[in-house]
Amino acid sequence: MAVLCVAGGTGQVGSEVVRLALQDGHTVKVLSRHVPNSTSGKHHDGASYFEGDVTTGKGLAAAVEGADVVVDCLEGQFGKAKRHFADGGARLLTAARSAGVGKAVVLSIINCDKSRNSYYVSKAGKERVYALSDLETVVVRATQFHSLLDMVFGAGARAGLIPVFRGARFQSISMTDAARALLEEALAPIGSERHRIRTVGGPEVLGMRDMALSWKAATGTKGAVVEVPLPGPMGRYLRSGLNVAPGQRYGTETFVSWLEKSRKTL
Numbered sequence: 001m002a003v004l005c006v007a008g009g010t011g012q013v014g015s016e017v018v019r020l021a022l023q024d025g026h027t028v029k030v031l032s033r034h035v036p037n038s039t040s041g042k043h044h045d046g047a048s049y050f051e052g053d054v055t056t057g058k059g060l061a062a063a064v065e066g067a068d069v070v071v072d073c074l075e076g077q078f079g080k081a082k083r084h085f086a087d088g089g090a091r092l093l094t095a096a097r098s099a100g101v102g103k104a105v106v107l108s109i110i111n112c113d114k115s116r117n118s119y120y121v122s123k124a125g126k127e128r129v130y131a132l133s134d135l136e137t138v139v140v141r142a143t144q145f146h147s148l149l150d151m152v153f154g155a156g157a158r159a160g161l162i163p164v165f166r167g168a169r170f171q172s173i174s175m176t177d178a179a180r181a182l183l184e185e186a187l188a189p190i191g192s193e194r195h196r197i198r199t200v201g202g203p204e205v206l207g208m209r210d211m212a213l214s215w216k217a218a219t220g221t222k223g224a225v226v227e228v229p230l231p232g233p234m235g236r237y238l239r240s241g242l243n244v245a246p247g248q249r250y251g252t253e254t255f256v257s258w259l260e261k262s263r264k265t266l
Contacts, residue, residue, distance in 0.1 A: 002187055005067035005101070007031040007054070007074050007092055010042040012147070013107055014073030016179035022046045024183075031063035031092075054088030060095035069186040070096045072106040076122060086125035093133045103136045105185045107178065110141045110199055111242040116233040131195045138185040142178040143171045143201040144243055146258040149208075153215045157223045162216065164208045165230040171244040172211075173202035174258050177251035200250035211255055218259040 004021050008014040009030030021028050028047040035049040036042040043049070052059025054074060064070060072092060076085035089106065096104055106126065113124040130137040149172055156163040181200045212225045230238065237243060253261075 001026050002068045003027040003029070003066055004069050004071055004186060005029045005031060005064045005096075006071045007063070009047070009049075009071075009073065010034070010036055011073055011075055013175045013179050013182070014071075015042055015044070016176050017071055017073060017182050018044050018047050020176075020179055020183050021186075026187075029063055029067060031060070054092050055084045057091045057095070060092060061099065064092075064096045064099045064101055067096070067099065067101050068103070070101055070104040071182055071186050072104060073182070083122075085122040086129050089126040089129045093129065093135060093137075097134055101135065102190065103138070103186070104130065104133065105138045105140060105182055106130050107182060108139050108141045110143050110201070110245060111237070112141070114240075114242050115237040117237065120233075120237070127197075133195070136190060137195050138188075139195075139197045140178070140182050140185055141197060141199045142181070143173050143199075143245065145178070146172045146174050146202075146253075146255050148172070149211055149255065150215065150259065150262070153212055153221075154219075156226075157221045160223050162212050162221070162223045162225045164212050164225055164227045165235065165238060166227050167239040168208045168230070169205055169238075169241065169244055170208060170211060171201040171205045171246070171249075172255050173200065173251040174253040177202070177253055181250055199245050199248045201245045201248050202251040203249055203254055205244050205246050206255065214256050215259065218256060219263065 006014050006017050009018045010032040018028050030047050030049045031052045033053055035051050050063035052063050108123050112120040127139050153162050
């Protein structure tokens with residue numbers, strides 16, 4: 001059994017990594033800016049929680065001490081967190097190296113280095129930090145999550161219109177499947193490659209209109225499906241098909257099965 005430090009282990013994907021690792025009998029240390037109380041849905045019995053902040057370095061040493069692997073599921077979508085996303089990764093890796101950790105695995109986004117979207121640029125910046133680390137590192141690039149499409153459709157439906165981005169296809173994946181890939185890499189034996197990138201995609205490549213119609217049927221939501229242009233870097237990224245990898249299907253949970261399961265747990 002391994003000792004894992006899951007940075008961002010109270011987030012959506014990180015929490016799934018924690019759950020799966022505990023289920024398999026591993027020791028889990030969770031690094032988070034805020035330690036959840038025992039009644040919180042973000043808390044998993046059996047895990048040890050450490051308060052820390054990668055933007056300052058506070059609390060990192062205690063969280064990574066004794067760990068075999070660090071799994072970085074931290075997010076930085078806005079403001080200071082996004083501006084210092086790569087720097088935070090560097091601080092986490094430095095702390096891990098000082099503690100004798102052997103490997104670090106980080107969650108990223110498919111082809112983030114080919115997009116000028118600021119969030120994707122920050123992800124690519126962190127990938128470069130990992131590629132320069134003295135530790136063995138694995139970047140797990142995932143396609144977009146099912147929840148992203150659910151959020152887009154739901155936001156539009158509140159105004160009576162369900163948006164479909166012109167020319168967009170998706171190979172969405174569940175967070176549980178992405179977490180499983182991260183855990184696989186964390187537990188894999190030391191390989192011959194010092195730094196690797198692995199891309200994992202969902203089980204299906206679907207047009208966004210088909211996904212919108214499936215979403216309407218699964219949720220019972222009313223509203224017209226409307227095709228709209230998506231300008232800017234994200235639109236170019238999607239129209240170019242950089243968000244799909246048909247040859248790297250990994251996930252088993254389809255968009256529809258995820259929707260059905262999500263609605264049952266509400």
